[in-house]
Amino acid sequence: MVKNKDKMKLEIDENSRNYAATIVEIQNIYDIPGADKIKRTNVLGNDVVVGLDTKVGDRFIYFVAGTRLNEDYCKFNNLYSDKELNRDNTVSGYLSPKQSRIRAIKLKSVISDGILLPLSSIWALDNVNLVEFKVGDTFTTINGFKLCEKYIVPSARNSDPGGKAPKQPLRISRLVEGQFYLHNDTDNLRRNIHKINPNDIIGIHYKKHGSSFVAGNVLVKKELTWLEGLAKKLGIKVTDTKYDIVYSSRKVVKNQYLNAEAGSGYYGEDIWGVVAKEVGHLIPKNWTLYGEIMGYTPSGNPIQGKYDYGCQVGQHKFYVYKISVVNPDGKVIYLTDKQIEDWCEKFGLRFKDTFIYYGTAKDHFNILEKKYFDNTPLTTPTWEDRYLQFLEKEYNEKDCYMCVNKVPEEGIVLRVERLEQYEAYKLKSKRFLLMESDEQENNLVNLEDNQDDEQN
Numbered sequence: 001m002v003k004n005k006d007k008m009k010l011e012i013d014e015n016s017r018n019y020a021a022t023i024v025e026i027q028n029i030y031d032i033p034g035a036d037k038i039k040r041t042n043v044l045g046n047d048v049v050v051g052l053d054t055k056v057g058d059r060f061i062y063f064v065a066g067t068r069l070n071e072d073y074c075k076f077n078n079l080y081s082d083k084e085l086n087r088d089n090t091v092s093g094y095l096s097p098k099q100s101r102i103r104a105i106k107l108k109s110v111i112s113d114g115i116l117l118p119l120s121s122i123w124a125l126d127n128v129n130l131v132e133f134k135v136g137d138t139f140t141t142i143n144g145f146k147l148c149e150k151y152i153v154p155s156a157r158n159s160d161p162g163g164k165a166p167k168q169p170l171r172i173s174r175l176v177e178g179q180f181y182l183h184n185d186t187d188n189l190r191r192n193i194h195k196i197n198p199n200d201i202i203g204i205h206y207k208k209h210g211s212s213f214v215a216g217n218v219l220v221k222k223e224l225t226w227l228e229g230l231a232k233k234l235g236i237k238v239t240d241t242k243y244d245i246v247y248s249s250r251k252v253v254k255n256q257y258l259n260a261e262a263g264s265g266y267y268g269e270d271i272w273g274v275v276a277k278e279v280g281h282l283i284p285k286n287w288t289l290y291g292e293i294m295g296y297t298p299s300g301n302p303i304q305g306k307y308d309y310g311c312q313v314g315q316h317k318f319y320v321y322k323i324s325v326v327n328p329d330g331k332v333i334y335l336t337d338k339q340i341e342d343w344c345e346k347f348g349l350r351f352k353d354t355f356i357y358y359g360t361a362k363d364h365f366n367i368l369e370k371k372y373f374d375n376t377p378l379t380t381p382t383w384e385d386r387y388l389q390f391l392e393k394e395y396n397e398k399d400c401y402m403c404v405n406k407v408p409e410e411g412i413v414l415r416v417e418r419l420e421q422y423e424a425y426k427l428k429s430k431r432f433l434l435m436e437s438d439e440q441e442n443n444l445v446n447l448e449d450n451q452d453d454e455q456n
Contacts, residue, residue, distance in 0.1 A: 010139035016150040019067040023137040045190025046113040060116035065104035068151035104437040111430040171257040178330025179218040189425035198362035201417040203337035206354040207410040212250035216288030247276035290322035306405040396429035
């Protein structure tokens with residue numbers, strides 16, 4: 001344990017912001033039909049099972065499912081199922097010592113998405129002043145101590161520690177700063193519903209479960225001839241950039257280097273390169289497409305388990321969900337959903353058929369309210385929380401209508417229209433979250449979270 005005498009410092013790792021700890025205050029307690037030892041509360045839009053001693057007004061630290069906790073924190077608070085690993089060897093918890101991961105679980109009729117732990121669990125580990133915490137404080141790190149992060153299933157590629165990786169040759173990047181931007185993680189709508197205003201222009205999209213793809217026709221460094229290189233050294237002006245297609249998965253640029261081939265990817269196949277060849281010639285200069293690849297790789301490997309999206313084995317589909325335009329100075333604007341729809345229709349790219357709604361948030365709310373007001377108990381008083389409740393009712397917990405295999409739909413994405421900012425939030429179905437937790441529990445590797453380790 002470390003004593004902290006300075007002012008408490010809370011930080012968020014951007015790669016784990018959807019899995020950050022949050023200080024919450026219990027606002028409601030509900031009975032669970034058929035259960036006499038547990039009850040249900042709702043925090044940040046998520047159902048969580050609690051004990052009978054939990055009361056309205058109590059404060060906790062909330063961790064959502066899919067969060068990996070610090071091992072020392074787990075040990076000190078006796079959270080491990082193997083009591084020999086806990087500080088008190090007579091007490092056993094519920095976390096696997098190999099993963100230290102929060103699971104979504106189904107108890108009776110409730111899918112519990114995360115856990116609530118007492119604030120004292122933070123104090124016990126870090127000796128921080130609990131009085132300093134405020135409801136709504138969100139963090140992954142306290143005073144330099146990493147408390148939690150997004151859990152990622154260890155890649156099968158890295159499971160064999162034997163042997164050394166071959167030494168990589170020096171690689172020269174061809175990227176020009178400010179021209180190509182990777183995919184950004186989409187924030188959780190349940191945590192951010194308060195940011196939606198009734199007059200906002202929004203687009204709602206059916207969320208697909210595949211692998212992220214980005215391709216831009218942007219300025220890159222040109223490989224100079226010997227004569228051009230000499231001229232540049234002598235101070236003679238030489239054109240050293242050109243427009244070319246740069247493409248990536250969610251986190252890795254595949255053709256970044258002047259002197260290296262694109263990576264083979266998780267399955268030994270560059271599915272992103274395949275799609276880049278299919279769509280690259282359509283992309284205007286300074287434009288970047290963001291989308292999702294679903295179905296199968298050319299050799300027949302599934303991109304995301306049983307989520308076939310109507311593809312035959314060996315086939316794939318590509319859907320656009322965002323388009324940005326960046327000028328040579330690096331200034332970025334984003335096409336509206338309607339502009340994306342028009343452009344995709346012109347060039348035969350998929351977008352429109354999973355574009356559910358476009359208009360103001362209040363008009364959409366009114367549509368859903370008329371549909372569900374009479375048969376949906378309103379358990380939340382605010383406009384935002386009621387809207388979230390209607391969205392859950394309308395779109396989530398069904399089977400994926402696009403897949404032949406019976407699998408739960410992932411959910412929706414709600415985009416707020418902004419000119420110079422892409423603001424979008426995901427609302428995953430609770431059935432999907434439960435399935436995701438089960439896959440993590442069984443160490444099932446997926447293409448989205450474990451891609452291209454050889455390039456990192």
